[in-house]
Amino acid sequence: MDIRLNEEQLMIRQTVRDLAREKIAPRAAEIDESAEFPWDVVELFRSHDLFALPFPPEHGGLSGSALTLNVAIEEIAKVCATSALILAVQALGGYPVMLAGSEEQKARWLPELASGRKLAAYALSEPGAGSDPAGMQTRAVRDGDDYVLNGSKIWITDGGVADLIVVFARTEPGQGSRGISAFIFEAKQAEGFTASTIHGKLGIRGSNTAELHFDDVRIPAENRIGAEGEGFKIALRVLDRSRPGVAAQALGIAQGALDYAVGYAKERRQFGKSIAEFQGIQFMLADMEAQTAAARALVYHASELIDRRSDQVTHYAAICKLVAGDTAMKVTTDAVQVLGGYGYVREYPVERMMRDAKITQIYEGTNQIQRVVIARNLLKG
Numbered sequence: 001m002d003i004r005l006n007e008e009q010l011m012i013r014q015t016v017r018d019l020a021r022e023k024i025a026p027r028a029a030e031i032d033e034s035a036e037f038p039w040d041v042v043e044l045f046r047s048h049d050l051f052a053l054p055f056p057p058e059h060g061g062l063s064g065s066a067l068t069l070n071v072a073i074e075e076i077a078k079v080c081a082t083s084a085l086i087l088a089v090q091a092l093g094g095y096p097v098m099l100a101g102s103e104e105q106k107a108r109w110l111p112e113l114a115s116g117r118k119l120a121a122y123a124l125s126e127p128g129a130g131s132d133p134a135g136m137q138t139r140a141v142r143d144g145d146d147y148v149l150n151g152s153k154i155w156i157t158d159g160g161v162a163d164l165i166v167v168f169a170r171t172e173p174g175q176g177s178r179g180i181s182a183f184i185f186e187a188k189q190a191e192g193f194t195a196s197t198i199h200g201k202l203g204i205r206g207s208n209t210a211e212l213h214f215d216d217v218r219i220p221a222e223n224r225i226g227a228e229g230e231g232f233k234i235a236l237r238v239l240d241r242s243r244p245g246v247a248a249q250a251l252g253i254a255q256g257a258l259d260y261a262v263g264y265a266k267e268r269r270q271f272g273k274s275i276a277e278f279q280g281i282q283f284m285l286a287d288m289e290a291q292t293a294a295a296r297a298l299v300y301h302a303s304e305l306i307d308r309r310s311d312q313v314t315h316y317a318a319i320c321k322l323v324a325g326d327t328a329m330k331v332t333t334d335a336v337q338v339l340g341g342y343g344y345v346r347e348y349p350v351e352r353m354m355r356d357a358k359i360t361q362i363y364e365g366t367n368q369i370q371r372v373v374i375a376r377n378l379l380k381g
Contacts, residue, residue: 005067005071009065012053016072016075020075020076024044027040031083032205033205035199037161037208038083050116051114053091054095066307070248077250079256081203081204081253082206085157085204088248089122092245093165096166097184097225099234118162120163122242126154134176136168139151145220146219149183149217150215155363169231182224183223184223184224192218193212194213195212197210203358204359243317244306246324246325247360251296251299254288254292254324254327255292255296257331257332257354258292275338285338288330291331295324298324315377318377319374321360322367325367328357329354329360
């Protein structure tokens, strides 16, 4: 796992780090407090070509490297998990087209996503089908040159602000996972489509999370990705690639909390000396550092496996998501403990980081599902 960033990746990391510290960090608390989607951050990403990172140059992007993208996500998440999620979800929504779309679909949609002119989302989960997406009930019925879509999706990040939403729906009832297909849905001004924002979240409060409703919504057949019945396979391929992005978000949250806790421990004085001089605090910080460093090694390793098109991607994508999510929760909770009473109030950022960390154990497949994937792959060998 000796992953060394190349010169271009180091340059991108420094650029994103400076941008995050100077422009996004001062907004992070306000984004959390207002729980409003930060369009100014979207514009910042557009003006600095950050949306181009997930996509290859032949489709209007700058990189296409999972490692490069996840290094950028990590840097943004150190200061604001909500803002990091905007970049991660743009990649998530673009991956189905990039991995399984026709050349015509790639030429039409990917440059729009790479420029940030259009925002993307990924609609898989349903009220009755979360960890079991093969149990989805949303239907797409062929009608001439269109499909007619009926059903609902829930917990869709950016579902209320996205221009393009990749929607998974059942085209063959009674066929289980083999009866699911994927579609590119143009959300703006679509007749029969509504998106209801979900309020009152614990963390990532500035992120738009929506419930989507489709009532006889027509989607052109040319917007289907791949053949009928290939949707579930496409969804799994996408999750293999996107889970390390969630892990990178978790990693950034952990590192941001650790950095703040270290600085605070050096400054805070009790019994006539800084609390950093107490062995109890030192051991906590050492454990936080070790856990974060281990998570980073796994996130970078899984990202490089994606770039190398390794057959081990599924296994290590699940491992890094599991470890990084659990690390983020543990490290942020310990950061609150280091700050004591000050860690418990919103004047200090670690309580926000702790709230944000929790979602990284839940979305893109709960950490319990990651254990199922890991064990299945392990025992298969």
